[in-house]
Amino acid sequence: MKIIAYICIMEQQFPYCGPIGVFDSGYGGLTILREIRHKLPQYDYIYLGDNARAPYGPRSFDVVYRFTLEAVNYLFRRGCPIVILACNTASAKALRSIQQHDLPHIDATRRVLGVIRPTVERLGDISRNGTVGILGTSGTIRSKSYDMEIAKLYPGFTTVSQDCPMWVPLVENDEATGAGADYFVEKYIDSLMDKNSDIDTVVLACTHYPILFDKIRRYISPEVNVVKQGDIVADSLADYMMRHPEMERRCLRGGTCRYLTTENPATFTHLARIFLGQPVDVEHVDL
Numbered sequence: 001m002k003i004i005a006y007i008c009i010m011e012q013q014f015p016y017c018g019p020i021g022v023f024d025s026g027y028g029g030l031t032i033l034r035e036i037r038h039k040l041p042q043y044d045y046i047y048l049g050d051n052a053r054a055p056y057g058p059r060s061f062d063v064v065y066r067f068t069l070e071a072v073n074y075l076f077r078r079g080c081p082i083v084i085l086a087c088n089t090a091s092a093k094a095l096r097s098i099q100q101h102d103l104p105h106i107d108a109t110r111r112v113l114g115v116i117r118p119t120v121e122r123l124g125d126i127s128r129n130g131t132v133g134i135l136g137t138s139g140t141i142r143s144k145s146y147d148m149e150i151a152k153l154y155p156g157f158t159t160v161s162q163d164c165p166m167w168v169p170l171v172e173n174d175e176a177t178g179a180g181a182d183y184f185v186e187k188y189i190d191s192l193m194d195k196n197s198d199i200d201t202v203v204l205a206c207t208h209y210p211i212l213f214d215k216i217r218r219y220i221s222p223e224v225n226v227v228k229q230g231d232i233v234a235d236s237l238a239d240y241m242m243r244h245p246e247m248e249r250r251c252l253r254g255g256t257c258r259y260l261t262t263e264n265p266a267t268f269t270h271l272a273r274i275f276l277g278q279p280v281d282v283e284h285v286d287l
Ligand code: DGL
Pocket: 024, 025, 026, 028, 029, 054, 055, 056, 057, 058, 086, 087, 088, 089, 090, 137, 140, 168, 205, 206, 207, 208
């Protein structure tokens, strides 16, 4: 008992350092990682894709929470002082519970950050008329996380949502540039814009969607802003590091990045090249 208490006190006084963890259900978080590494190249990173269990979008609240918690615990075991949920579905369904209920028991000195709040914070600068369209997975849309966060920060705004259940499978199956993708991109965009023709800003509220960006842009009027999250999350992390030097000090500075997947590393390597524009070494892990 005494030894455990001693370890706990030591851990609080000299919390150990490690890489920044970036988690997504699959490949989507790579669109966030790429921008984070561009903005903050000095740190070490571990990217974890739970490809064996992706997509998370159609899964229930409880399952997404359980899978996300397993991933966070895994990244903590690998030494990450900060884990970023680079996944809207996980941020919508698991972030708050993990921050409020799990972190205090697991290790109150570590941090888990999401992508929804930073994205919403920026909408005030981007939207001209306060009518914002949200495109996301069924899980993110059903959670109403964006509606709630926007109502909190910008009470005068109108939020219009559309789930796009076929977009993640198209990306995960390397079909993002195929003709089949055009059909489903046009279908969901039309469905969103038919709900409210005043929409002047559309948020790609799923980290997989930037891979479909060119097609999405083709079917949305040029006057409408299309918001990708990568640079927003990167800016927000840079700002977080400045405001929290005690956490910044715990992030190792070697400029490295390791890639982990719960699926087949060879498949991950192939698709990761589409997201990152370069080949990467990938390790298989079980959570
Ligand atoms: N990339 C994830 C997101 O941002 C979701 C993908 C999935 O459905 O697993 O929501």
